[in-house]
Amino acid sequence: MTTAAAIKYILFDLDGLLIDSERVYTDVTNEILAPYGHKFNWTLKSNMMGKPLSDERVACEYLVNELNLPISVDEYILLRNKKQNEAWPKLGLRPGALELVTHLKAHNIPIAVATGSRKASLEQKCNAPAVSQLMSLFGDNVVTADDIGPGNGKPKPDTFLVAAQRLGADVGYDVSATNQPSQQQLLTRQTCLVFEDAVPGVQAGLNGDMKVIWVPEPELLDLYKDDASLKGVHQTVFSLQHLNLSDYGLPNIAN
Structure with missing residues (x-):
C-alpha cells in the first residue's frame, strides 16, 4: 500500500x-445484565460504543429499553459508574x-x-x-x-x-x-x-x-x-x- x-x-x-477500556465496559455491563438473564452481545455493543458524551444517557436508555430491564436508566447508570470506577485502577x-x-x-x-x-x-x-x-x-x-x-x-x-x-x-x-x-x-x-x-x-x-x-x-x-x-x-x-x-x-x- x-x-x-x-x-x-x-x-x-x-x-x-x-x-x-472497552473490555471493562463489556465486563461491567455483563455483570449488571447477568441477574436478568441477558448478555451484552455485539449488536447491542455496536449501537452504544464510540458515542459522544452527550449521547451517553441515550445509549443507556437504549440498552435498558431494548432488554426491558426492570431498573430505571438512572439506577443503571449509577450501578455502571460504581463498577467502572472500581475497575479503572487495573486498566x-x-x-x-x-x-x-x-x-x-x-x-x-x-x-x-x-x-x-x-x-x-x-x-x-x-x-x-x-x-x-x-x-x-x-x-x-x-x-x-x-x-x-x-x-x-x-x-x-x-x-x-x-x-x-x-x-x-x-x-x-x-x-x-x-x-x-x-x-x-x-x-x-x-x-x-x-x-x-x-x-x-x-x-x-x-x-x-x-x-x-x-x-x-x-x-x-x-x-x-x-x-x-x-x-x-x-x-x-x-x-x-x-x-x-x-x-x-x-x-x-x-x-
Whole structure:
C-alpha cells in the first residue's frame, strides 16, 4: 500500500484503541445484565460504543429499553459508574499501543489523543499505572469532550480537527466559521492519520477529510463491513501490531 502524501501528524482515539477500556465496559455491563438473564452481545455493543458524551444517557436508555430491564436508566447508570470506577485502577493497554506511541515519540512524529471522554473520566483511567505511563508520552496534546463545543462530538470531525490544530496543522477549522477550508488546508488534513476502533470515530476522521486506519474487533467488522459511510477507510487492521508504517512515509518499528 502506498499513500500520495507522507503522513506528518498522528491522531489517536483512546478508549478501545490504546487502552483496554472497552473490555471493562463489556465486563461491567455483563455483570449488571447477568441477574436478568441477558448478555451484552455485539449488536447491542455496536449501537452504544464510540458515542459522544452527550449521547451517553441515550445509549443507556437504549440498552435498558431494548432488554426491558426492570431498573430505571438512572439506577443503571449509577450501578455502571460504581463498577467502572472500581475497575479503572487495573486498566491495561491494547496490544502494541505503548510500543507504537513510544516509537513515534522517539522519531519526533507529532502525536495527539482525540477522545470523546471528558477530562474527569480520563483522569480516573489514569489511576492505572499503564495508562498513566502511556498518556505521559502525549503531554498536553490531549483533546477531550471538554475541548470542543456541545453537540460537536464524533461522528462530527471537530475532535480530530482540534487535535490536529494543537499539533500545529493548519486544517482550517473554526467552529464559529462557515467558510470552507482552502485547498491547501484540505491537503494538510490528508497528512493527518487517524487511528480509530469505533464506527462513529472512523466516520469523524473521514468527515474531517483525514486518512483513517480502522482497528475494529472482528465482530464489529462483520457488522459494518458493508456500511457505505466507512468506504473511505484507508486501511483496516485488527491490531496496532499489524502495521507497516513505511506505507505512510513513517519509520517502521524495528523487529
